[in-house]
Amino acid sequence: MKEFIWPVRVYYEDTDNGGVVYYANYLKFMERARTEWLRAQGLEQDTLIKDHDTIFAVRSVQVDYLKPALFNQLLNVSVLVHKPGKASVTFDQTITPADDRNVILCQGRIKVACLHASSLRPRPIPAEFSMEMFGGN
DSSP states (O other): OOOEEEEEEOOGGGBOTTSBBOHHHHHHHHHHHHHHHHHHTTOOHHHHHHHHOEEEEEEEEEEEEOSOOBTTOEEEEEEEEEEEOSSEEEEEEEEEETTOTTSOSEEEEEEEEEEETTTOOBOOOOHHHHTTTTTOO
8 A cells, every 4th residue: 555645834823832742733734634534535425434434543553752853944745554443544644754764753653543424333435436445444
């Protein structure tokens, strides 16, 4: 599975009073990148709900904060399918400066559960899009 990269600019609202990205905002950057990854696969979240009764919800997060991102910095947020499952997908995500992909600012492993939108109960990832997008066989 190919790595997906989404660029993010750090705005003033993303930082603390020292100009450093507030820790919870890294999760927002990762969420946006996963949403754009899904969109790049040809799927919109509102269409998933309407046509497939499907939503994806974060089940667990493991994050390591290694170096600070700063106000006005341009970042790259990567999305890589780590482990597809029948009713979940685990993603590896990394945030780096746009000008130096070798410097890791933050990295995370996020497990996302597939749910019926109508009941919020677990469901298998619909077969029509699970194979290629989520790295299944």
